[in-house]
Amino acid sequence: MAMKSLQEFAGYVRQCKKELESRARRVLVCAGTGCLANGSEQVLNEFHRLSVDAVAVTKSGCHGFCEAGPLVKIEPDSILYVGVTAADVAEIVKTTLRDGKTVERLLYHHPVTGQMYRGEKDIPFYSSQSRVTLANCGAIDPDDIREYVARDGYMAMARAVADLSPDEIIEEMLASGLRGRGGGGFPTGRKWFFARNAQASQKYVVCNGDEGDPGAFMDRSVMEGDPHRVIEGLAIAGRAIGASVGYIYVRAEYPLAVARLRRALKQARNVGLLGDGLFGTDFSFDVIIKEGAGAFVCGEETALLASIEGRRGMPRPRPPFPANEGLWGKPTTINNVETLATVPAIMLRGAEWFQSIGREGNPGTKTFAITGQVANTGLIEVPMGKTLREVVFDIGGGLRCDKQFKAAQIGGPSGGCLSAEQLDIALDYDSLSKVGAMVGSGGLVVMDEGTCMVEVARFFMHFAQSESCGKCVPCREGTRRMLEILEKIVGGRASMDDLAMLEELAWVVKESSLCGLGKTAPNPVLTTLRYFRDEYLAHIVEHRCPAGVCTAFKSYKIDPALCRGCTKCRKTCPVGAISGDVKSPHVIDQSVCAKCGACKAACPFGAISLS
Amino acid sequence: MTPVETAQRKFRRVNEIIEVHGHEQAALVPILQEVQAEYRYLPEEILTYISTAMRIPAATVFGVATFYAQFSLEPKGKYLVRCCDGTACHVRNSKPVYDAIRAKVGLTDGKFTTPDLKFTVETVSCLGACGLAPVITINNEVHGKMTPEAAAIIIDTLLKRDGDN
Numbered sequence: 001m002a003m004k005s006l007q008e009f010a011g012y013v014r015q016c017k018k019e020l021e022s023r024a025r026r027v028l029v030c031a032g033t034g035c036l037a038n039g040s041e042q043v044l045n046e047f048h049r050l051s052v053d054a055v056a057v058t059k060s061g062c063h064g065f066c067e068a069g070p071l072v073k074i075e076p077d078s079i080l081y082v083g084v085t086a087a088d089v090a091e092i093v094k095t096t097l098r099d100g101k102t103v104e105r106l107l108y109h110h111p112v113t114g115q116m117y118r119g120e121k122d123i124p125f126y127s128s129q130s131r132v133t134l135a136n137c138g139a140i141d142p143d144d145i146r147e148y149v150a151r152d153g154y155m156a157m158a159r160a161v162a163d164l165s166p167d168e169i170i171e172e173m174l175a176s177g178l179r180g181r182g183g184g185g186f187p188t189g190r191k192w193f194f195a196r197n198a199q200a201s202q203k204y205v206v207c208n209g210d211e212g213d214p215g216a217f218m219d220r221s222v223m224e225g226d227p228h229r230v231i232e233g234l235a236i237a238g239r240a241i242g243a244s245v246g247y248i249y250v251r252a253e254y255p256l257a258v259a260r261l262r263r264a265l266k267q268a269r270n271v272g273l274l275g276d277g278l279f280g281t282d283f284s285f286d287v288i289i290k291e292g293a294g295a296f297v298c299g300e301e302t303a304l305l306a307s308i309e310g311r312r313g314m315p316r317p318r319p320p321f322p323a324n325e326g327l328w329g330k331p332t333t334i335n336n337v338e339t340l341a342t343v344p345a346i347m348l349r350g351a352e353w354f355q356s357i358g359r360e361g362n363p364g365t366k367t368f369a370i371t372g373q374v375a376n377t378g379l380i381e382v383p384m385g386k387t388l389r390e391v392v393f394d395i396g397g398g399l400r401c402d403k404q405f406k407a408a409q410i411g412g413p414s415g416g417c418l419s420a421e422q423l424d425i426a427l428d429y430d431s432l433s434k435v436g437a438m439v440g441s442g443g444l445v446v447m448d449e450g451t452c453m454v455e456v457a458r459f460f461m462h463f464a465q466s467e468s469c470g471k472c473v474p475c476r477e478g479t480r481r482m483l484e485i486l487e488k489i490v491g492g493r494a495s496m497d498d499l500a501m502l503e504e505l506a507w508v509v510k511e512s513s514l515c516g517l518g519k520t521a522p523n524p525v526l527t528t529l530r531y532f533r534d535e536y537l538a539h540i541v542e543h544r545c546p547a548g549v550c551t552a553f554k555s556y557k558i559d560p561a562l563c564r565g566c567t568k569c570r571k572t573c574p575v576g577a578i579s580g581d582v583k584s585p586h587v588i589d590q591s592v593c594a595k596c597g598a599c600k601a602a603c604p605f606g607a608i609s610l611s
Numbered sequence: 612m613t614p615v616e617t618a619q620r621k622f623r624r625v626n627e628i629i630e631v632h633g634h635e636q637a638a639l640v641p642i643l644q645e646v647q648a649e650y651r652y653l654p655e656e657i658l659t660y661i662s663t664a665m666r667i668p669a670a671t672v673f674g675v676a677t678f679y680a681q682f683s684l685e686p687k688g689k690y691l692v693r694c695c696d697g698t699a700c701h702v703r704n705s706k707p708v709y710d711a712i713r714a715k716v717g718l719t720d721g722k723f724t725t726p727d728l729k730f731t732v733e734t735v736s737c738l739g740a741c742g743l744a745p746v747i748t749i750n751n752e753v754h755g756k757m758t759p760e761a762a763a764i765i766i767d768t769l770l771k772r773d774g775d776n
């Protein structure tokens with residue numbers, strides 16, 4: 001039962017808007033992954049139990065400010081309560097919903113200035129953002145299609161299907177200059193254009209919801225908080241290239257996203273926004289969800305297609321490009337979740353509007369997951385080209401616990417580490433690739449002086465090495481050798497020759513690997529070598545870890561004043577490094593000690609410490 | 612029940628799962644996922660059976676089953692504890708949380724599952740809740756802002772709950 005015409009759709013829109021208006025006063029409880037983990041479900045239940053009839057209480061997707069969760073938003077009063085527990089609900093119902101006053105202790109208080117903020121738009125975390133793709137995340141109930149429709153949802157798709165030709169859609173996308181948000185930054189319009197021109201009876205569009213980058217969760221939040229927007233973007237892509245089937249590939253670790261998407265699909269089919277002959281045209285479209293099974297490399301597009309086909313998810317050489325030979329050999333377009341979620345806004349407001357945001361060659365907004373040692377962790381959306389400083393200090397609120405900024409790791413395992421000297425760099429595709437980093441999916445991990453950059457490089461190399469699919473030698477063997485060398489450096493066993501070897505290997509792996517995983521795996525190493533070389537040298541030449549992180553440069557010591565000679569540590573030590581007589585202070589032979597820490601854990605008197 | 616009967620019972624459930632998804636290779640991953648949800652791992656004889664029933668070479672079935680991190684050819688514990696060691700969690704000290712959980716459930720050496728099959732403790736590289744780093748999940752339930760002490764308390768609660776049963 002597809003919608004038969006635009007008029008029929010317009011009627012449905014009116015009905016949805018009216019319903020939403022009737023719920024003038026609303027309470028939105030965040031049910032994103034972060035807030036759920038902090039107990040927002042109990043908060044929601046308590047509201048349902050206590051609320052007065054006239055107030056609609058619904059859950060919403062992630063508001064982005066996960067650190068301060070569980071969040072409760074009250075509209076139209078524009079009040080944001082943070083850190084709400086079930087025990088606070090009665091007071092909110094009485095004070096705010098009945099008496100119209102705010103519960104001050106639940107408002108957001110700035111951790112440094114102590115200033116109190118009443119509404120979302122006043123809080124610095126939000127006020128410097130421009131939310132386009134995330135506009136509905138945290139503002140609507142993701143499980144209710146009517147709320148999405150009431151906020152102009154599916155309007156862009158209706159127009160794209162009923163009013164525009166596929167060529168006109170592609171034209172608009174080309175003009176908008178939208179670049180893929182999945183990492184590479186390839187122009188979306190061009191990608192669609194290639195698939196549109198491929199001749200075939202069957203074509204496919206695929207949404208890449210694999211989001212394997214550690215430290216990134218924007219795709220998760222969009223799929224969970226505004227699933228219909230992803231479906232709408234996918235349908236527009238389908239219309240543009242001539243595909244009647246779309247796939248959404250969601251990573252295995254995101255069960256909630258799968259559930260919300262499934263539900264959204266069911267609703268869209270029920271009201272006739274998916275199915276055969278949409279809006280009285282001959283365009284039919286439906287979507288199939290595929291769950292990943294836990295392999296980072298499956299985010300690479302050819303590997304992802306292999307995985308959908310039920311094979312091992314290994315990349316293959318290109319060409320042929322998926323635009324010509326994709327799923328089951330048919331022309332296929334693959335786009336990232338955020339890319340597709342941006343499409344409806346562009347189709348609705350036009351290419352010119354989109355171009356007016358961001359910077360030359362990098363139009364629009366980008367979401368970033370800002371985490372690590374920063375005061376406000378969470379999900380943000382800013383115009384392309386905001387500086388790293390603005391993001392870390394204005395929005396992120398600076399470093400936690402009065403620490404100094406040391407580095408920002410941006411773009412995940414494919415990206416790089418920037419130092420304080422690069423704080424004024426613009427966050428866009430071109431500026432970041434110039435300094436050896438990448439926008440990637442938009443993960444931004446802030447590190448303070450307590451982080452060892454060599455250890456960070458080792459960490460990423462460990463990730464790349466264990467996620468390499470092993471198909472090509474430079475990636476499989478090269479990342480392993482690089483990891484070995486990095487382990488030698490943090491273990492205090494490396495020479496300058498090792499360092500030279502590491503650098504050489506990095507270039508070989510970068511230049512000769514088959515897919516993006518291998519090609520970008522050396523980036524964290526190369527950027528830390530570039531901006532934090534002195535730390536490598538300190539480990540190798542001076543045998544010390546400037547950040548005081550690497551255990552190889554520390555030693556376990558027994559404080560003779562605290563030691564009671566109980567012999568516990570001596571009996572625990574696996575390598576026999578401890579000696580001493582019963583009831584007299586024990587000592588550790590540093591040349592034998594393997595630094596396992598077992599003695600420290602065993603000492604009942606806290607006499608052993610690491611320094 | 613004789614071993615033969617047990618095997619037939621197993622295969623009956625597998626047959627149902629295959630019927631729902633069809634015999635195309637594209638159905639292989641979802642079938643393996645559902646089978647694993649049933650048994651908590653992929654027993655070897657079931658993989659062989661799937662290969663025969665779906666007419667897909669056994670090498671392909673085993674190849675897929677060993678490629679993806681989600682699949683396990685060994686039995687997993689009743690509680691699957693996954694400790695995130697992604698970047699955000701790593702820089703907020705996820706390692707001590709992992710070590711504390713392993714110590715608490717008594718895992719030593721290279722083992723990930725306790726002998727009584729109660730706990731499996733693994734690391735993963737990002738659960739997508741990085742704002743609450745460090746994060747662990749226990750059978751898909753997310754626990755954020757972990758400390759070694761808090762993690763130990765959660766494990767204690769599980770142990771106690773099991774003791775009461």
Ligand SMILES: Cc1cc2nc3c(=O)[nH]c(=O)nc-3n(C[C@H](O)[C@H](O)[C@H](O)COP(=O)(O)O)c2cc1C
Binds near residue numbers: 188337516
């Ligand atoms: C190893 C590897 C992992 C990737 N992981 C993802 C991912 O998780 N999500 C994603 O959208 N793109 C990922 N990509 C990029 C995709 O291959 C592809 O470029 C992207 O989905 C295209 O969409 P876009 O043009 O909309 O950005 C990955 C690439 C590589 C090489």
Ligand code: SF4
Binds near residue numbers: 297315471518
């Ligand atoms: S570069 Fe690495 S991940 Fe990519 S195909 Fe080669 S071995 Fe596999």
Ligand code: SF4
Binds near residue numbers: 588594597
């Ligand atoms: S750290 Fe380990 S090896 Fe060293 S003295 Fe203590 S128990 Fe022995």
Ligand code: SF4
Binds near residue numbers: 566567570585586607
């Ligand atoms: S365990 Fe502690 S108190 Fe006992 S001998 Fe060792 S250092 Fe001394």
Ligand code: FES
Binds near residue numbers: 030036064066071
């Ligand atoms: S999950 Fe609630 S704000 Fe992110």
Ligand code: FES
Binds near residue numbers: 215
């Ligand atoms: S890095 Fe741990 S949840 Fe993302």
